[in-house]
Amino acid sequence: MPDGVKLAAEIYRPDAPGKFPSLMLLRYFRGGHQNAAGEFFAQRGYAVALVDCRGRYDSEGTWVPYVNDPQDGYHAQQWLGSQPWSSGKIGTFGLSYNAFTSYMAAPLGSPHLKCIFARSGQQTNFGHLYNDGVMQLNVIFEFGLHTKQGSQLQRIFPVDHPHYRRLPLIDAVDDFPNVQHVKDWFKHSRYDDYWKAYGIKEKYPSITAPAYFITGWYDNLLHENWRNFTGFRQEGGSEEARSGTKILVGNWAHGGSSGYPGLLDLQLRWYDYWLKGIQNGIDREPPIKIYVMGAETWRDEREWPLARTKFTKLYLDSQGRANSAGGDGTLSASSGAEDSPADRFVYDPDNPVYTLGGQISTHDDVRGPKDRRSVQERDDVLVYTTGPLDQDLEVTGPVELKLYFASSAVDTDFTATLSDVHPDGKAIHICEGIRGVTFRESLEEPTPIEPGKIYELWISLWETSMVFGGGHRIRMEVSSSNFPRYARNQNTGLPLGSSALVKKAQQTIYHDARHPSHLILPVIPDDGG
Structure with missing residues (x-):
């Protein structure tokens, strides 16, 4: 990085000579079939870089959730796209936090970024942590207080655990060391420049890469995904971003899209079209695919809200x-x-x-x-x-x-x-x-x-x-x-x-x-x- 911090990455490459399009994951957490995905795409002609966020796992620096990810993501894309084995075209991907990192850098305009595949990310972190002005306490107390430098991950408490009932709430925060980011989240309890700095709500006109968003009707980031879909489609900075962006919504909760049949094949078709120019028809498919509960069926749609509503x-x-x-x-x-x-x-x-x-x-x-x-x-x-x-x-x-x-x-x-x-x-x-x-x-x-x-x-x-x-x-x-x-x-x-x-x-x-x-x-x- 320009400040001298080095980010660690696992890189998968095809066992063949030549230049290949690259896929990048900027990750706060490992696992979740990430390595299997690296192998899958490398076998199909893609270089894959699994990059640890600043201060996480093997990367240097201090981890402050979200704040450094736009700049770090941009510079990682610039590095990846300029490697001798890279074709210069990059697609990003990720789930949850890692979904947000897949497009946080997009407004900065790396010429290498050509498409995004994001599952269950947010538009802004305020929209994630404060729904219409009300703090999502379980996220703050499970993710915010327990995920820190290195490899620590969130800890889940039963819903009736006394941890949640502590008052004042800031006293519960004070019980945990090295959680200044959580104190900042309390301090910024309205939508202000702190959140705008690393969100994308006001930045869609600067985004030229189309995105494929995936969420579920019971996902805590459902609303944020629809906001992103609408923002890309209405305000995106290129025709590709406006007309090419898509969304798929299933009947699952947060993270449930991992069980969607043919998920990797769908992701491959998306990359093949945007990064290799393969005319596989995904660009002509309707931009919306939803699961209709009650009828228990999938259906394609072309606008949101539906014109016949x-x-x-x-x-x-x-x-x-x-x-x-x-x-x-x-x-x-x-x-x-x-x-x-x-x-x-x-x-x-x-x-x-x-x-x-x-x-x-x-x-x-x-x-x-x-x-x-x-x-x-x-x-x-x-x-x-x-x-x-x-x-x-x-x-x-x-x-x-x-x-x-x-x-x-x-x-x-x-x-x-x-x-x-x-x-x-x-x-x-x-x-x-x-x-x-x-x-x-x-x-x-x-x-x-x-x-x-x-x-x-x-x-x-x-x-x-x-x-x-x-x-x-x-x-x-x-x-x-x-x-x-x-x-x-x-x-x-x-x-x-x-x-x-x-x-x-x-x-x-x-x-x-x-x-x-x-x-x-x-x-x-x-x-x-």
Whole structure:
């Protein structure tokens, strides 16, 4: 590197003379079939460089997560593309952290970088660690506190481990040496220049290489992958980046794409086209491939959201007692009456709603399409349910909830969870979202709320593709915590992680004619028209 730091790499090359296109992985972690991939591609005419990130494994320097990777990635590409056995063309690849490194350097414009193959990466690290202003606590405490210089990797705790409940949160951080990066993440609890420096959100016009993104409906980086796909397609710095970028979305959680049949063959076709000029037809295939849950089938699409989408409003309503699945909350096409009574619950940070189902990055015992019935028995969870569907209903695309709320707190969070209620009563998690109310207008300039005042709040439940079967019901939950996937909002308005003080919050959800809280579903007509 220009500063004298040397990065270590394992290099696989074809057993033949000549110049070959190169593939590069800039990795914070080893394993995960990386060496098998090196052998696979070397046998098919590619040089492969598995490069350890600065300060990791055999590389020199100090590891600071993410911060040095754009520059190091760029200089590694410049070195690799100029080797005597290189054709000068490079493709990158990676999974998770290593996916982010596969395109972090792309805006710097190495002339050697021709294509990217990234599985489950992010657009910005703020979007990864703070979803709409709310800290993803399990990522911070499992990855951030335990992954350090050398070869240490994250440590997974049970979701009910007292480690997560420590307050102030910064005291838990202080128990671990050499984690200044985590303290920085706490310090930068809004989207600012710290995150922009090594993210790509504002840099798509500088990226000329097309990317193939792969994610899953239950991946904690699903939303970030769709953001990247849209950014490349709409703002990419070349026609190849705009028209050539693709995305594949399966029914798996984070890391589950490793089990996708023919993954290496797909990756090979991508490289063969962009790095060897082989006309194998991958450029003519639709840019989107999604797994439609419920129908249990793969389908190709050409735009996102789908052009045939009918965005459909389902209104929250009740007689003022939507608390739990045993309450009177309804979800229907008709908005509430002028005098429809509001729903109320008490959010107590000392008694949070625990994560069950969804896109948490770890914990196979709770992530994915889990049955939510135990959560829906709580009085601090508002539950709104449709009647049985007359026929199958496909929902494919971005899902949003518009809430009218008031709180006794100056700062709090609201959560939203969509589930598929089967005829036997199972309530299977489909997608979820959360938003900090101080981030209701901006992720860069949060503003407190006035206790008791009614506000409007949009919550993104990210994206999904699901066919709700005939006879099933659609259910929406509203509450204020999803712990430990997300840090508990302590309802105080004090800086994140700085205090042990917690306050209960009196939460009110309005759904009368003047405050029509509603869910927006991207419904796909069954006739395709």
